[in-house]
Amino acid sequence: xxxxxxxxxxxxxxxxxxxxxxxxxxxxxxxxxxxxxxxxxxxxxxxxxxxxxxxxxxxxxxxxxxxxxxxxxxxxxxxxxxxxxxxxxxxxxxxxxxxxxxxxxxxxxxxxxxxxxxxxxxxxxxxxxxxxxxxxxxxxxxxxxxxxxxxxxxxxxxxxxxxxxxxxxxxxxxxxxxxxxxxxxxxxxxxxxxxxxxxxxxxxxxxxxxxxxxxxxxxxxxxxxxxxxxxxxxxxxxxxxxxxxxxxxxxxx
Amino acid sequence: xxxxxxxxxxxxxxxxxxxxxxxxxxxxxxxxxxxxxxxxxxxxxxxxxxxxxxxxxxxxxxxxxxxxxxxxxxxxxxxxxxxxxxxxxxxxxxxxxxxxxxxxxxxxxxxxxxxxxxxxxxxxxxxxxxxxxxxxxxxxxxxxxxxxxxxxxxxxxxxxxxxxxxxxxxxxxxxxxxxxxxxxxxxxxxxxxxxxxxxxxxxxxxxxxxxxxxxxxxxxxxxxxxxxxxxxxxxxxxxxxxxxxxxxxxxxx
DNA sequence: GGCAAAATCAAACAACTGTTTGAATCGTGC
DNA sequence: GCACGATTCAAACAGTTGTTTGATTTTGCC
Numbered sequence: 001x002x003x004x005x006x007x008x009x010x011x012x013x014x015x016x017x018x019x020x021x022x023x024x025x026x027x028x029x030x031x032x033x034x035x036x037x038x039x040x041x042x043x044x045x046x047x048x049x050x051x052x053x054x055x056x057x058x059x060x061x062x063x064x065x066x067x068x069x070x071x072x073x074x075x076x077x078x079x080x081x082x083x084x085x086x087x088x089x090x091x092x093x094x095x096x097x098x099x100x101x102x103x104x105x106x107x108x109x110x111x112x113x114x115x116x117x118x119x120x121x122x123x124x125x126x127x128x129x130x131x132x133x134x135x136x137x138x139x140x141x142x143x144x145x146x147x148x149x150x151x152x153x154x155x156x157x158x159x160x161x162x163x164x165x166x167x168x169x170x171x172x173x174x175x176x177x178x179x180x181x182x183x184x185x186x187x188x189x190x191x192x193x194x195x196x197x198x199x200x201x202x203x204x205x206x207x208x209x210x211x212x213x214x215x216x217x218x219x220x221x222x223x224x225x226x227x228x229x230x231x232x233x234x235x236x237x238x239x240x241x242x243x244x245x246x247x248x249x250x251x252x253x
Numbered sequence: 254x255x256x257x258x259x260x261x262x263x264x265x266x267x268x269x270x271x272x273x274x275x276x277x278x279x280x281x282x283x284x285x286x287x288x289x290x291x292x293x294x295x296x297x298x299x300x301x302x303x304x305x306x307x308x309x310x311x312x313x314x315x316x317x318x319x320x321x322x323x324x325x326x327x328x329x330x331x332x333x334x335x336x337x338x339x340x341x342x343x344x345x346x347x348x349x350x351x352x353x354x355x356x357x358x359x360x361x362x363x364x365x366x367x368x369x370x371x372x373x374x375x376x377x378x379x380x381x382x383x384x385x386x387x388x389x390x391x392x393x394x395x396x397x398x399x400x401x402x403x404x405x406x407x408x409x410x411x412x413x414x415x416x417x418x419x420x421x422x423x424x425x426x427x428x429x430x431x432x433x434x435x436x437x438x439x440x441x442x443x444x445x446x447x448x449x450x451x452x453x454x455x456x457x458x459x460x461x462x463x464x465x466x467x468x469x470x471x472x473x474x475x476x477x478x479x480x481x482x483x484x485x486x487x488x489x490x491x492x493x494x495x496x497x498x499x500x501x502x503x504x505x506x
Numbered sequence: 507g508g509c510a511a512a513a514t515c516a517a518a519c520a521a522c523t524g525t526t527t528g529a530a531t532c533g534t535g536c
Numbered sequence: 537g538c539a540c541g542a543t544t545c546a547a548a549c550a551g552t553t554g555t556t557t558g559a560t561t562t563t564g565c566c
Contacts, residue, residue: 036513036514052405054307054308055307055405057552057553057554058553058554058555059552059553059554067514068513068514068515068516069515069516069554069555070514070515070516070555070556070557071513071514071515072554072555073554073555073556074512074513074514075513078554078555079553079554079555152305152308152403152405192453193450193453194450196449196450196453197446197447197449197450200445200446200449289543289544310522310523310524311523311524311525312522312523312524320544321543321544321545321546322524322525322545322546323525323526323527323544323545323546324543324544324545325524325525326524326525326526327542327543327544328543331524331525332523332524332525
């Protein structure tokens, strides 16, 4: 039995707000009228994917949404509050699920041999299963969170760092325990390394070709992508576990 | 003998403009007066490292440089021309050296077993040896090019893509030949993957701790970092060489 | 139907951006 | 010492940004 088997579990349900949003979006597909507030949200998501936080002006949003400029401040308060709402709406469930799965994995005990791969799986399998949930925004979900983690603006970076500091620390510690002998700053560097890589990969268009049909309901696809990426990332992390003397010995590899 | 030995070669010399700039910078270390034009360049580099292209306003530059606002347009023409000058001044030599080393490597013939690692070495060993050259800007050189390749602005991205398209294509083809059986879009994805990762790593502060003393003249340090990174990146690239059927077989790895 | 609350609107706000102007200053060769 | 080109300067330009205002329209309830 694969050590990842347990990780492929049905996702828990999430707030009614998101369901309401999705319902409103479906209604738009059928008829015509979407509320001003929701049209702003949709236009913002679209433009954020294309241009990021700083590159997306309120006027671009209101033009795309066919809405008066003042509507954003009326419905959301400010640009930062608008983006905070959109970002946390997707990232809160993601990080909750990540933390929950890591806890249950810890409780059950890690696999001896594939500990790193198990943690990697816990880190981004939730993103894959949430991406499959139409109530979470569908196939653009992955691109959205990839963009979010790659966004260079102070505002987004601070939001992610502060709001999810606890979860991030949990995973850092888990990797640290799975990779003893790796200096702390080395671990931090390697984690940034693979996180950046995963973010930009998720944000790209190509990942969907790898995923194939995201519409599929079968969790086997998760295993496919996991089998595709986990050895890749695992090898990267493990390769860092080398003392300076070992590095010297590698000179004529 | 290591297949990388040949790659550690003395860097060729570069234009007198850069030498003049470096001379001016040295003069500043001795006495006090640096020309307005050079103070603008220094302030721009500093702020670009901190905030990127879009995040760096001309007023921030002129304030940091203790210079009148109009001086930028007077000496450089425009903000884009200023950044183009600074970027190409460092990236032109880097890409020229990369292309030259790849050509000579091709002429000599690749090592059978470590072909991927050889190309990886060719891709970023020039950056390391140029970083050691004080005429190229010293230890900040790596952070600078890392920042450049990670910058999200249309202007910088287009500049890098267009100006160095030929070199980029050369390396893509070299990797493609070294990794037969890897579909083109997979190769592109993997290359973006490791390029993003390397860029953000170079741009970070931590890389200097790994590098230890950049002031050292000994090329052995290059080999150290190469031995540190090449297996890491090589493993990542090789892990992608898997057919869909092989992926399926990996489900219970 | 009327009326109060909610929503939309055009317009302006102050702060910022890169760029240009024209006068004042500087430095150098005569 | 003077004149002329190079440089610096304060000021203003036209454009953008996020936000606010006050009037107008729409909506839902009695």
